[in-house]
Amino acid sequence: MKIVAFAEAAHEAQAGLKFKKVAFEATYAASKLAVELGGEALGLVVGKGVGAIAPGLGGYGVQKAYVVDDDRLGMYSTTAYAKVIAAAVESLSADVVILPASAMGKDLAPRVAAKLKAGLAADCVALKGEGGNVLATRPVYAGKALIDVNITSHKKVITIRPNVFSPASVNGSAASVEKLPVDLNDSDFASRVTNTAISKAGRPDLTEASIIVSGGRGLGGPENFKMIEELADLLGGAVGASRAAVDAGWRPHDDQVGQTGKTVSPSLYIAVAISGAIQHLAGMSSSKHIVAINKDKDAPIFQVADYGIVGDAFEIIPEMSAQLRMALGKD
């Protein structure tokens, strides 16, 4: 059994080209599966100049990284990336491909699966290799239920939810790197990215953040999200919002947490003045620790909260920021 992990890399403003956290999650998940299935985990890196960073996968469970390094792949293209990934899987005779359920991975996986005529298990939160098969567990209905999926085709494509397969330890050994031939022509770029604009520099994205502070209708207006942002920044977290707050126009759509927004699983989720409609709970109740602050003691959010304060957010949040600032030595 050969299991290929697609290791996503991105250009960052200061750091330059580097692997995203989800790249290491994918290689780690692949290496665990390889142990269970008695196989080998391989890294696959696609992009421009990625050969230089590929050895860095070594510490995360793969000894060998294959590289598709080409100037034309400097910007993402769903058509071209899918083509080179599927070609790599074929040429390596790999059985399983693991991609992160990131914006890029979710866009690529269905194409790669269709090219390979492989079953797709998307956004998995657990994987188990057993007798040559992979049993994948994934949330459905935004987390209101879980299903176990058996991929019946020989080749299998899996995407894994960010923040779930967190690599436990890192050793320093470098992966050996082998370049794969590239066969691309102009028609492979019928869809291509021409520009990338990161709007929230300094604040992590909701789906990647390990801490999220979210605000709801109880905040009364967009101006009151300032204290939410302050608390989030203090903790190095992301800012989220309930559908009510988004529909009221207080926050942009991409801040929305819930069934028609983002499904998140951070280490800490702080819900401020959010009552906890079932569609919101679906999107965040798999968070490891949940704090709820709400005036209404009967608010459903308290049913999923580990710690709750039944009180006024306008009094409690500034106090929390003040105390955390002290505790974190950021005074």
Next chain:
Amino acid sequence: MKLFVCVNQVPDTETRVKVGQDGKTIDRSEINLILNPYDEFAVEAALQLKDKFGGEVTYVSAGNDSHKEVIRKALAMGGDKGIHIKAENAGDSYSVASMLTGALKDAGADIIFFGKQSIDYDDSAVGTMVAEMLGLPSASVVVKLDVDAGAKKVVCEREIEGGKETVELTLPCVISAQKGLNEPRYPSLKGIMAAKSKPIQEITPSAVESLTEVTAMRKPAPKEQGKILGTDKTAVPELVRLLHEEAKIF
């Protein structure tokens, strides 16, 4: 322009999921079925293009007979006709994508729209799979769309982690719509009445093939009862202590 929108029927977001008797799917006895919310943005995008460039909008849905309801709902918003691919059990994303591809491959579509995901199985897969099966370029999670029909070119923006990327595509193509792309119109009474007489063609798929099977469905383990720490800011020190010592957040 020849515009197609693939629509799906899903339980509404208020649904309390109960696992059905088979232990693999949800109990459908007390659920309210709706047009998948993301598909509304896809419908609106297609209707706006028809308003601008002329042409026709066709809705396609694969599934059991009740899927006709979401085709009617979309037709009430606007558009011209529907295609219902009859399948008692539509199967997994590969199976649905294969059926839609069968219906669309000789249709001469300029743009095929999808919602970015169905809010039941949350695969975010069918639209991009159809694109691949038809050999078309695609963009998913699209929040801004600019179509140049003359130059056969589309420039759009898709949501990525912490920002957006601009994608250029050639026509024909597949676009998956995200919330924020537009404000879907409400069906007018006139629209609802007109929808009743718009044609819905029924077709039978050649073969339905799934490459995955669901072996079990269950509810997530219930959370343990949490602690209420207080009713005002005097509870904050205890919260900070617990976040530090018990949750080990910092």
